[in-house]
Amino acid sequence: MQIIIVGCGKVGSTLAEQLSREDNDVTVLDINGQRVEQLVNELDIMGYIGSGISFDTLMEAGVKKADLLIAVTGSDELNLMCCLIAKKAGDCLTIARVRNPEYSRETEFLKKELGLAMVINPELTAAGEAARVLRLPTAISVEVFAKGKVEVLKFRIKPDSPLCRMEIQEIGPKLKSDILVCVVERGGEIIIPNGTFVLQERDNVYVAGAQKKRRNFLSVSASAPDR
Structure with missing residues (x-):
């Protein structure tokens, strides 16, 4: 061009x-x-x-x-x-x-x-990103789609997280959290998980869901990221 x-x-x-x-x-x-x-x-x-x-x-x-x-x-x-x-x-x-x-x-x-x-507006974009991260401090990153209507959160599973060694289909019943696990990144490999997929320590997990449900999920998963 x-x-x-x-x-x-x-x-x-x-x-x-x-x-x-x-x-x-x-x-x-x-x-x-x-x-x-x-x-x-x-x-x-x-x-x-x-x-x-x-x-x-x-x-x-x-x-x-x-x-x-x-x-x-x-x-x-x-x-x-x-x-x-x-x-x-x-x-x-x-x-x-x-x-x-x-x-x-x-x-x-x-x-x-x-x-x-x-x-x-780079400054406004940066401010918006900072606000989203502050609102969801356990997320490594927050990606926005559909003009702000949809947010996909990325976070890393730590050893003490209740998600460690848990099947994805168990997340809803055990954590009482209605979210969608979209993608898991493990060892450089991108995985589209099914219900029986088992999450492991240091997995990078991408989740989507309603704003309140995402906040509840991150609070109970207790997966503070490595910065």
Whole structure:
């Protein structure tokens, strides 16, 4: 893919590095010439010095042929304007970094009216993840699906856990917990377990269920993770 990244701060630099490693044709754009030069030299990519809201600069950077433009400067307004101009100048997908909570509440409106493929807010995402982990402190990780309606929890079975050496079909009756064990990771192998599958120490277990039932399950399973 031909990708233009507007903004060479921490987020932009990380994106440029990752996307260039995946064999994408990456071009960076920033008003800070030193940042542009550094990324161009380190990653062997194209770079242009200028503003992301300059039509001429975007055209020079190749917006006409670009498949995707990602605007991640420190200004929400500049990111949104940059995506709007890019959408009008070319026919690429656009992604804007938007950190202002007021804008974040209008994500669907912004996507529709400005033709954005995606609005990202790394800080809000990180805060949401922290809140989920704090709400479920015994979980190693919390993955969210279906726009937040479904959460799949991952935790590790410790030697003193009541789940250790227990068959999956025994979890409901013995722990009075109505959850679904989706996947078990054991020794690098991914297993889709049946009812007679026996859980063992250090298994990484992925479970899904209603929020209250998940909390009850984690509290009785007492499987604090190794951090």
